[in-house]
Amino acid sequence: MRFLFKTDYEDDIRLFPHSGHFVSYGILLAFLVVAPFVLSSYLVSQLVFVCIYATVGVGLMILSGFTGQASLGHAAFLAIGAYTAGYLQQYDVPFLVYFLAAGLLTGTIGALVGFPALRLQGIYLVIATISFAFIVEEVLARWESVTHGNEGMRVKTLSMFGFTVPRDGPTFYFLCLGVLILAIIGTLNLLRSPTGRAFLAIRDSETAARSMGVNVSLYKVKSFAISAAITGFAGVLFAHKLSFISPEMFTLLLSIEFIIVILIGGTFSLHGAVLGAIFLVMIDPFLTYLKDDLPGIIAGVAAAFGAGSATVAKIQSNVAAVASANGLKGAIYGVIIVLFVLFEPLGLYGRWLKIKLFFQLFPLYKRATFKRQKIYVKSERNR
Amino acid sequence: MLDFVQQLVSGIALGCVYGLIALGFVLVYKATEVVNFAQGDLMMLGGFFAFTFIGILGLNYWLGFAAAVIAMAGFGMLAERAVVRPILGYPQFSIIMATIGLGYFLRSIVGMIWGTDDFKIETPFSDGVLRIGALVLAHDKLSVIAATIILCALLYLFFNRTTLGTAMRASSENMLAAYYMGIPVKRVVSIVWAISAAVATAAGVLLAPITFIHSNVGLVLGLKAFPAAVLGGFGSIPGAVVGGVLIGVIESMAGFYLPQGWKDVAPYIVLLVVLLLKPEGLFGVHMRKKV
Numbered sequence: 091m092r093f094l095f096k097t098d099y100e101d102d103i104r105l106f107p108h109s110g111h112f113v114s115y116g117i118l119l120a121f122l123v124v125a126p127f128v129l130s131s132y133l134v135s136q137l138v139f140v141c142i143y144a145t146v147g148v149g150l151m152i153l154s155g156f157t158g159q160a161s162l163g164h165a166a167f168l169a170i171g172a173y174t175a176g177y178l179q180q181y182d183v184p185f186l187v188y189f190l191a192a193g194l195l196t197g198t199i200g201a202l203v204g205f206p207a208l209r210l211q212g213i214y215l216v217i218a219t220i221s222f223a224f225i226v227e228e229v230l231a232r233w234e235s236v237t238h239g240n241e242g243m244r245v246k247t248l249s250m251f252g253f254t255v256p257r258d259g260p261t262f263y264f265l266c267l268g269v270l271i272l273a274i275i276g277t278l279n280l281l282r283s284p285t286g287r288a289f290l291a292i293r294d295s296e297t298a299a300r301s302m303g304v305n306v307s308l309y310k311v312k313s314f315a316i317s318a319a320i321t322g323f324a325g326v327l328f329a330h331k332l333s334f335i336s337p338e339m340f341t342l343l344l345s346i347e348f349i350i351v352i353l354i355g356g357t358f359s360l361h362g363a364v365l366g367a368i369f370l371v372m373i374d375p376f377l378t379y380l381k382d383d384l385p386g387i388i389a390g391v392a393a394a395f396g397a398g399s400a401t402v403a404k405i406q407s408n409v410a411a412v413a414s415a416n417g418l419k420g421a422i423y424g425v426i427i428v429l430f431v432l433f434e435p436l437g438l439y440g441r442w443l444k445i446k447l448f449f450q451l452f453p454l455y456k457r458a459t460f461k462r463q464k465i466y467v468k469s470e471r472n473r
Numbered sequence: 474m475l476d477f478v479q480q481l482v483s484g485i486a487l488g489c490v491y492g493l494i495a496l497g498f499v500l501v502y503k504a505t506e507v508v509n510f511a512q513g514d515l516m517m518l519g520g521f522f523a524f525t526f527i528g529i530l531g532l533n534y535w536l537g538f539a540a541a542v543i544a545m546a547g548f549g550m551l552a553e554r555a556v557v558r559p560i561l562g563y564p565q566f567s568i569i570m571a572t573i574g575l576g577y578f579l580r581s582i583v584g585m586i587w588g589t590d591d592f593k594i595e596t597p598f599s600d601g602v603l604r605i606g607a608l609v610l611a612h613d614k615l616s617v618i619a620a621t622i623i624l625c626a627l628l629y630l631f632f633n634r635t636t637l638g639t640a641m642r643a644s645s646e647n648m649l650a651a652y653y654m655g656i657p658v659k660r661v662v663s664i665v666w667a668i669s670a671a672v673a674t675a676a677g678v679l680l681a682p683i684t685f686i687h688s689n690v691g692l693v694l695g696l697k698a699f700p701a702a703v704l705g706g707f708g709s710i711p712g713a714v715v716g717g718v719l720i721g722v723i724e725s726m727a728g729f730y731l732p733q734g735w736k737d738v739a740p741y742i743v744l745l746v747v748l749l750l751k752p753e754g755l756f757g758v759h760m761r762k763k764v
Contacts, residue, residue: 160566206745209752212565213508217703218748220696221741232734342696346573353570417581417688424578431571432559464562 103282105275122267126260132375134263139371140364141266142327147351147363148273149320154349155357156281157313158293159207162345163219166226167318169340170196171325176243176335177236185250192326193319200318204311223345230337242336245329257331266327273320274360280316289313350423354430356437365438373426377419385410435462475607480729481722486614488721489621490683492714493676494698495705496621496628497669499713503632504641504665507557507568508707511576512673513695515552518579519545519674520686524592534596538678542671549670550663557666558659562648576691584688594681613682620679624672625714632710641665645708697724700744706754716755719743 092110096102106112126134146168153159171192178188203222210218230237237243248255248262255261280286288309291299300306329335347370355366389406397405434441440460448455497512509515522544526537556571601612632638644651644658652658677686684690701720705712720740727739747755 154566160569206749210748211752213569213707214703214748214752214754216508216569217699218745221700221745224741225738225745228734228738349570349573417584420577420581421585424574424576424581427574427577428556428571431567431574432556435563435567462563 105278105282126263131258134260135258136371136375138257138263138266138327138331140367141263141270142324142331143348143351143371144364144367145266145270145273145324145327146321146348147355147367148270148277148360149317149324150348151352151357151360151363152277152280152289152320153313153317155352155359155362156286156293157289157310159310159313160212160216161219161317162216162342162349163203163221163223163226164317164321164348165340165342165344166223167196167200167321168325168328168344169226169230169335169337170199171322172245172329172335172340173230173237173243173325174322175326175329176245179246185248189323189326192322196322196325197315197319200321201311201315203318204314207314208307208310220342220345223340223342227337227340230340237337240337242334245333245335247333248330257333262330266331269323269327270364273323274364277320277360285309285312350427352437353427354437356439358436359439361439361442362437365442369438373419373422377422381410436460476729478608480725482608482610483614484722484725485718486617486721487725488701488718489618489714490676490680490694490717491698491701491720492621492717493617493624493679494673494694495702495713495717496624496710497673497676498698498702499705499708499710500628500665500669500672502645502702502707503710504645505557505561505662506565506645507561508565508572509669510569510572510695510699511552511579511691512669513691513693513698514576514579515545515549515670515691516673516677516680516694517686517688517691518548518583518677519670520594520677520681520690521583521587521592522674523678523681524587524594524686527594528592534594538675541678542674545674546667546671549666549668552670553663553666558662561662576695580688580692587688589688591685591687592681593685594678596678596682613679617679617683620675621714621717624675625710628668628672629710637661637664697740700740703754704744704747706756709754709756712754712756 092108094101094107106115125137129137146164149167150161150164153161174192174195175188178191183191203219207215207218231240233239247257248265253261255265281289288299288304291302291304292306292309292313296306332339351366351370352363353366354369355362355364385406388409389402392405393399393402430437436443444460447459494512494516497515498509501507501509501512519541523537523541526532526540527534530537532540552575556575557568560568560571596613596616603610603612603615632642640651640656640661641664643654644656644661648658651661677690680686680690680694684694697720698717701717702713703716704719705714705716720743723739723743724736728736731739
């Protein structure tokens with residue numbers, strides 16, 4: 091096991107705590123750079139979605155994971171970003187300008203949402219953000235001179251510095267990857283600054299943070315603004331990737347998907363946002379695989395156990411019927427969420443940490459290390 | 474003027490529907506401090522149970538109604554045992570997520586079993602109308618209003634007058650202390666889930682003639698009932714109904730007097746304004762944290 095010997099403050103806030111990280115992240119980066127030239131175009135397209143969802147996840151993580159303010163309205167911020175891009179593009183505004191404008195606009199709106207949210211806690215905050223998202227959705231559907239209403243809006247191919255960047259090509263993938271990496275590094279830097287520490291203090295105890303001199307209102311508004319701005323950047327890429335946006339894409343279900351991203355990844359670390367995004371986006375190819383191959387595999391297993399050919403055919407058709415049922419995706423989502431909340435509350439990244447610790451401590455690993463404390467005295471009502 | 478009264482009454486009827494679903498939210502919250510996002514979907518499932526008993530098996534309406542309520546009470550207990558009990562005591566947000574997951578699951582399972590069409594239950598209230606002067610009131614809407622008033626009164630008395638109700642309020646305040654006082658907290662929680670699923674079923678069956686039943690009805694109405702519960706101050710039974718009626722009336726007035734599009738947004742705008750001015754809702758009690 092490696093012990094980090096920290097001798098000064100600089101050691102403590104280093105982005106890469108030890109040299110091993112350079113190797114592992116370097117390998118990851120190399121893989122990501124090679125990926126678009128090796129993988130099939132479908133998988134690359136999924137990787138682009140992973141980048142976009144992970145960027146939103148990073149934004150949401152700042153707000154929900156690090157500042158402790160739940161939000162079920164992030165689809166609205168994504169929508170504002172996407173529509174800003176679509177609208178400004180009509181007037182031949184260059185990409186970099188409308189990209190930054192989208193972030194600025196969503197950040198401002200995020201701050202405006204943050205002000206009323208200052209007085210709200212827990213469930214009231216959740217419902218307030220849901221209301222905000224509904225209002226945005228309705229505005230998008232009704233403000234036809236800008237958004238074309240329910241007909242939706244076409245987004246032209248991205249062009250940057252005179253080059254066009256098709257949405258299926260590797261350049262677009264690199265753009266999304268670059269935005270994600272910038273978002274992650276920016277957030278990591280934020281977290282080791284006084285602002286980030288104030289966020290964490292507010293999450294852990296608002297009263298304690300206030301008594302230590304943290305201006306809770308200011309930092310909550312900041313957190314809302316930063317989180318919204320990052321989501322807005324992701325929205326621009328989202329609009330370009332889909333090349334068509336309409337209000338019904340940005341419903342509550344999308345907000346719930348974003349929450350699923352950080353919940354499944356693990357709500358305490360940025361790794362979680364990325365892992366969760368990979369999980370959520372890759373569930374679709376997995377289901378397709380399930381639909382196509384699973385019946386045959388199960389029938390094969392049944393045949394190996396000596397079932398008659400009539401029974402095998404029956405099993406195969408039954409499994410095929412279940413696997414191609416319409417609502418299967420929803421059911422699997424539901425089961426996954428419940429299972430993660432019940433059995434893996436720290437998410438995928440938490441599982442990774444547990445496995446790592448198990449090998450580091452090999453015979454001495456204790457399961458209780460990661461056990462959560464149950465609190466039966468309800469404190470959330472008396473905040 | 475007549476238009477106004479007509480809109481008011483239909484708003485109240487719609488609001489009572491929201492109130493009925495909101496009652497379920499409030500019940501669970503009152504007893505366990507859990508916010509059940511799957512409440513609307515429990516209502517939808519109750520509606521489908523009733524549809525199966527009445528429409529497919531051909532039972533008498535009242536018999537089918539009772540059978541659906543009993544079956545759903547059992548299902549509520551099951552859901553509590555499987556999903557909620559293991560995470561009681563964890564942060565509120567994990568429980569919200571778990572119930573969102575439960576809702577997803579119920580919606581798609583129902584869609585797989587019964588299909589995604591609209592279904593209708595034949596009820597004794599389906600067609601008649603009541604005329605008072607020039608005012609026309611449909612029986613199905615009146616039945617919702619009556620049922621809401623009865624259920625609300627019963628639940629209010631239950632929580633404030635019976636031992637079990639007091640036990641529920643105690644375990645909501647502080648589960649550990651309630652347990653020390655000899656209250657079987659686990660059983661109390663599972664009873665409360667049974668009651669709330671039963672109330673949801675009643676709402677679903679009464680709604681059937683008005684909105685029909687389909688697999689997404691729970692999501693749509695649940696999202697309207699949720700602001701109702703918040704508006705009334707989560708945790709207050711009369712508050713839920715008042716909040717529901719407010720949302721219903723606002724919605725139907727906005728639909729009648731304001732341009733198109735305001736109907737769906739108006740309740741949320743009012744909700745945001747109320748939350749800004751009075752963050753704990755209209756009937757909520759503000760509490761201070763002891764450090």
